[in-house]
Amino acid sequence: MKNASTRLLALLILSVFVILNFGTSQVSASNPFTDVSSSDEEIIYLWNKGLINGTSSTTFSPNSSVTREQAAILIGRILGYASTPRETDFSDVPSSRYSSGYIQTAVENGIITGYPDGTYKPKATMTRGEMAFLLSRAFNLKNTGPVFFRDVNVSTDPKSLYLAVNKIATKGISNGTGNANYSPSLKLTRRDFAVFAARGLESSFRVTFQNATIDELAATVDSLNIRTGPSSTYSTVGKINKGTVVSVYGYHGDWAYGKTGSLLGYIHSAYLNEPAPPAPAKPAYIAELVSTTDNLNIRSGPGTSHGAIGQMDAGDKIQVLSYDGSWAYGQIGTLKGYVHSAYLVNPAAQKRYIAIDPGHGGSDPGAVANGLVEKEINLDVSKRVQKLLLAKGISVYMTRTTDVYPTLSQRVTNSVNSGANAFVSIHANAYTPATSGSETFYSAALDQVATDSKQLATFIQNRLYVAMNNNNRGVKEASYQVLRTNPMPAALTELGFMTNTSDATKLASSTYRDRAASAIAEGIEDYYNWKAKN
Ligand SMILES: [Zn+2]
Structure with a gap:
């Protein structure tokens, strides 16, 4: 007994030293790569731990894709596998191959699998879906939570992509690619993979997973139960009355998971409906x-x-x-x-009166990346737009002027009731680090405003990407609620990508926020000038 506890104590002391040692190496982290900036902390962290190599002594090639072989090597190093090459189960991974030891050990430990034809395809590139399987097994993740993505179907199959994605999201390894998508088929870049691996290893890199709202629906009955799980056998956390709006994050079968006020849980979707689009107040006269x-x-x-x-x-x-x-x-x-x-x-037909909608706000921060919070950027740029428009003699209704969250239907209804005759929602985007640029959306859902909406979006986009000196991602149709239910011509503009280092630098800068605001205000003026002639 004594012997065993002494050995345990020695082990404990040893682990304390190991932890301290790791801590020190982080402080003195150096960066040998000319294509990696100091904000790429995860890459620098992994390199300093000897877990990741560059593509040369001075380059990391962060935007190149990751092969299945490179992924096996990195995971093998993280898990401390022997690097010695050896025989493998795969016809296309001979023992002469540098990666063979890592691949075979990972297979034996159930972390990676090959293809049914007996190959591993070491040079094939990895997708985000494959990464979810790999990391959930490598870090032996067990915990799951209420995680919903539009593009990953909910499943209870333990081998499903959904459970792998759920585990890495619950752990704080991935938040998805924005707009409630996970993008399982998207190819991984070397930077993405480093970020995910570093988050798996080191808790300080992790993010807090947050579901995004995909629908805002209203209760169709009184005393509607909100439950802790997707069936009526689960207990009730609260009740809502007819008309109460729920921000829906996702669906598990017939059950919608979402939030209303402080209540979070599952609601049977048979009792939820899209709130009726607001009808403009109809006077008795024409x-x-x-x-x-x-x-x-x-x-x-x-x-x-x-x-x-x-x-x-x-x-x-x-x-x-x-x-x-x-x-x-x-x-x-x-x-x-x-x-x-x-x-x-x-005079009403000639008036220039626009609703400006700073996206998100209050409990909904929007995207969070590179030290930026979307709701703050949206509000700040919107206020700059408001000021410029007023100086042009264009009246402005703001859906919010402080850090609060009007629901999507409130934003539309309040704008209609204000008497405004066009609507512009301002957002900043999030996706992979390599994705950049400005884009503007409109909806063709309502015939009577489709043409004007597209014109409004086009006038804004044509000025915005130039002013931001950004990649032009163009004008696109999309079914966002503030667009598709809007009885007014409406556009939603995405200034740039907070997740891209170059775009994020601009979004943080007062100069570029002014440039974006001028572009949007001028685009709105272009629209009213066009309207006056059409
Ligand atoms: Zn947004």
Whole structure:
């Protein structure tokens, strides 16, 4: 007994020294690579631990893809496998191959598998899906959580991609590629792989997984249960009433998982429906027009043969109830009568009044990367846009001016109710580190605004990527809720990628935020100028 506990103590002391030693090597981390910046801490960390090599003594080639062989070597080194080459189970990995020892040991430990035809395909490139399997096994991850991605189907099969992805997300190794996608078929870059491996090894690199909202749905009944799991056998965490809006993160069969207020859980999707698109407040009259001239006759019938019952002066209003040819019939003060429409204009049709929607806010930070928080960038740029627009004489409704979260349907409804006649949502993007550039979206879901929406998006995009000196990712159609349910012409612009080092530097800079804001404000002005002629 004594002997055993002494040995245990010695082991404990030894591990303390090992941990301290690792700590020291991190502090004195050096970076031999000319193509790796100091913000690529994960690459520098792995290199300093002797776990990863460059592609030459001074280059790492972070944007090159990772082969299945390179992945096996890195995982083998992390797990402390012997490097000695040896016989393998695979026809295409001979014992003469440098990686053979790592590959065979990883196979024997159940960490990697080959193909049914008996090959390993060492030179094939790795996808993010394969990486999820590899890392969940290599780090022996067991914990799962409520993790949802649009492009990975929920499954309870222990061998499923879903469970592998769930485990690495729950561990804080991957947050997905943004917009609730995991992108399992996307090829991995060497930088991506280093980031994931470093997060698996070292907790300080990990991220907190956060589901993204894919739908906002409203309860269709009162006293609707929110449960801890996807079946009615799970206990209830709370109830919601008809009309309560739920931010849905994903679906497990018929059950939607999401959040409403402080409640988080599963709700049967049969009792959730898309909130009705807001109808613009409909006045009792067709249009409110204004006289352009003094002494304009109000007549008892639709023609100059009918007698005048009164007169309008320039600026007087008529609420038009109907038209008879070119004669407008309506209410003018206390009078009802006919006025020739050639002398009437519609100021509402000429007004320039835009809703600006700074994306996310409050409990929803949007994307978080490179020390930037999307909701803050969106609000700051939006406020700069507001200021520039007001200086141009364009009225602005802001869906938020502080760090709060209006729901997506509130953003649309409040904008409609404000009287604005176009809508622009401002966001910053997230994807892989290599992806960069500006892009602007519109929806063609509602016929009556599709053409105008596309024009609005195009005017903004054409100025934005130039001002940001960014890659032009173009104008694209997308089914975002603030676009597809919007009765006004609407666009959603993504300034750049927070996950790309070059874009992130611009997004952090006041100069570039001003440039983005000018581009958006000018794009909106272009749109109104075009509208005035069309
Ligand atoms: Zn966003």
